[in-house]
Amino acid sequence: MLDDAYVSSLNTPSELTPVDEHRAKVAALLRRTPVETRPLADCLGLALATDLVAPISLPSFDNSAMDGYAVRSVDLTEASAEQPVELPVAEDIPAGRVDVPPLQPGTAHRIMTGAQLPPGADAVLPVERTDGGTDKVRMFAGVQPGKHLRRAGEDVAHGTTVLTAGTRLGAAQLGVAAAVGAAELPVHRAPRVLVLSTGSELVAPGEPLQPGQIYESNGLMLSAAVREAGGEPTLLRFVPDDVEAFHAVLAEHVASADLLLTSGGVSAGAYEVVKDALQGNGVEFSKVAMQPGMPQGCGRYRDAFAVVTLPGNPVSSMVSFEVFVRPAMLAAAGHADTTRTVKQAALAEPLTAPAGKQQFRRGIYDPDSGSVSLQGAPGSHLLGSLAKANCLLTIREDITELATGSIVDVMLLD
Numbered sequence: 001m002l003d004d005a006y007v008s009s010l011n012t013p014s015e016l017t018p019v020d021e022h023r024a025k026v027a028a029l030l031r032r033t034p035v036e037t038r039p040l041a042d043c044l045g046l047a048l049a050t051d052l053v054a055p056i057s058l059p060s061f062d063n064s065a066m067d068g069y070a071v072r073s074v075d076l077t078e079a080s081a082e083q084p085v086e087l088p089v090a091e092d093i094p095a096g097r098v099d100v101p102p103l104q105p106g107t108a109h110r111i112m113t114g115a116q117l118p119p120g121a122d123a124v125l126p127v128e129r130t131d132g133g134t135d136k137v138r139m140f141a142g143v144q145p146g147k148h149l150r151r152a153g154e155d156v157a158h159g160t161t162v163l164t165a166g167t168r169l170g171a172a173q174l175g176v177a178a179a180v181g182a183a184e185l186p187v188h189r190a191p192r193v194l195v196l197s198t199g200s201e202l203v204a205p206g207e208p209l210q211p212g213q214i215y216e217s218n219g220l221m222l223s224a225a226v227r228e229a230g231g232e233p234t235l236l237r238f239v240p241d242d243v244e245a246f247h248a249v250l251a252e253h254v255a256s257a258d259l260l261l262t263s264g265g266v267s268a269g270a271y272e273v274v275k276d277a278l279q280g281n282g283v284e285f286s287k288v289a290m291q292p293g294m295p296q297g298c299g300r301y302r303d304a305f306a307v308v309t310l311p312g313n314p315v316s317s318m319v320s321f322e323v324f325v326r327p328a329m330l331a332a333a334g335h336a337d338t339t340r341t342v343k344q345a346a347l348a349e350p351l352t353a354p355a356g357k358q359q360f361r362r363g364i365y366d367p368d369s370g371s372v373s374l375q376g377a378p379g380s381h382l383l384g385s386l387a388k389a390n391c392l393l394t395i396r397e398d399i400t401e402l403a404t405g406s407i408v409d410v411m412l413l414d
């Protein structure tokens with residue numbers, strides 16, 4: 001297990017960059033992606049670039065909420081199961097009929113759900129309250145004026161903003177855009193993110209492992225995280241700890257990308273390929289006051305493209321993505337909401353934390369009890385624990401221990 005006190009003793013607080021400072025640096029690196037007009041079917045998950053003002057009302061005309069009969073409610077005042085009122089059925093109005101004649105007093109129009117209400121009708125009697133007749137209909141109940149109707153504009157009024165710029169276009173948002181007649185929408189293009197893992201110990205899943213080798217997992221994990229955050233990832237073939245090989249991959253791919261995300265090769269060892277390749281080329285490396293995720297780097301490589309270098313330990317990589325990259329990517333892609341939901345929860349067990357570093361512990365938040373329990377130890381290699389967690393507990397840098405029942409912030413991961 002990681003010895004918090006020992007690790008903390010390696011870095012004096014003045015050497016460490018505050019988490020917020022690094023977050024702002026990463027956010028400033030990513031430029032807004034361009035606006036494109038796309039068919040609705042290609043907009044899922046993207047952010048709307050300008051307000052969508054409704055060119056029509058929803059509903060756009062008064063219509064029936066039930067299959068039944070459009071009536072004048074005064075004609076049914078006396079209707080009951082014992083003494084039905086019989087009316088001639090003057091018209092049949094299926095949904096989609098565009099020429100709807102007015103309803104004359106003492107008559108009914110058979111009408112279907114969503115069909116235009118005839119002028120003169122003030123209510124719909126559901127078919128279940130009638131004998132279902134087509135020439136004449138017997139009505140077994142009265143109906144209040146206004147009953148079973150859907151009024152024009154009661155959902156969305158013509159000329160009002162139905163979706164604001166920055167809204168993430170999910171299923172319901174695309175639905176309402178289609179409902180007001182939009183065939184295409186202006187959206188911010190998804191950020192294109194290259195994901196490159198480094199390490200001579202890495203082997204592709206599915207291939208045999210030699211002692212001392214491990215399966216490459218950060219690349220796939222970060223690509224998935226990029227996609228979940230609304231980006232378009234390209235997972236590059238991982239490279240060994242070899243600066244030439246690293247540069248060769250960069251030369252081949254970066255022209256098309258908004259961001260290069262690397263993992264590994266940034267700490268204090270003898271073979272730090274990412275640091276060796278990028279230092280002095282516009283990328284700065286620092287130790288951030290957090291755990292996991294201390295060794296970080298970011299910048300614009302030779303002024304050409306944005307780079308964020310994440311530490312290789314898998315949990316450090318993922319936590320760093322959550323804390324720095326996800327919000328920056330969402331902002332670059334025009335999303336108004338760039339943060340995860342944060343809840344306050346009562347600790348189900350005590351914990352200790354290293355002094356001077358913001359700690360992100362993996363946890364399981366129980367929304368019913370409002371409590372959170374720790375999932376696994378603090379070690380940044382414990383990917384199995386991360387995979388079971390549903391939240392990150394964020395512990396301020398000035399806190400070194402907390403008792404059971406203490407209230408902590410938990411960032412929900414979904």
Ligand SMILES: Nc1nc2c(c(=O)[nH]1)N[C@H]1C(S)=C(S)[C@@H](COP(=O)(O)OP(=O)(O)OC[C@H]3O[C@@H](n4cnc5c(N)ncnc54)[C@H](O)[C@@H]3O)O[C@H]1N2
Binds near residue numbers: 216313
């Ligand atoms: N003397 C010091 N040693 C270390 C320090 C330090 O400050 N002084 N920092 C430690 C911390 S904290 C972290 S985090 C790691 C970060 O190191 P790197 O970013 O250089 O990452 P690597 O050394 O390449 O790998 C660390 C660890 O993660 C595994 N790894 C790397 N890439 C992948 C991948 N794509 N998939 C799965 N696992 C991966 C790698 O095998 C190592 O076990 O440095 C500490 N050391």
Ligand code: MOO
Binds near residue numbers: 290292293380
């Ligand atoms: O800061 Mo490292 O990311 O703890 O493992």
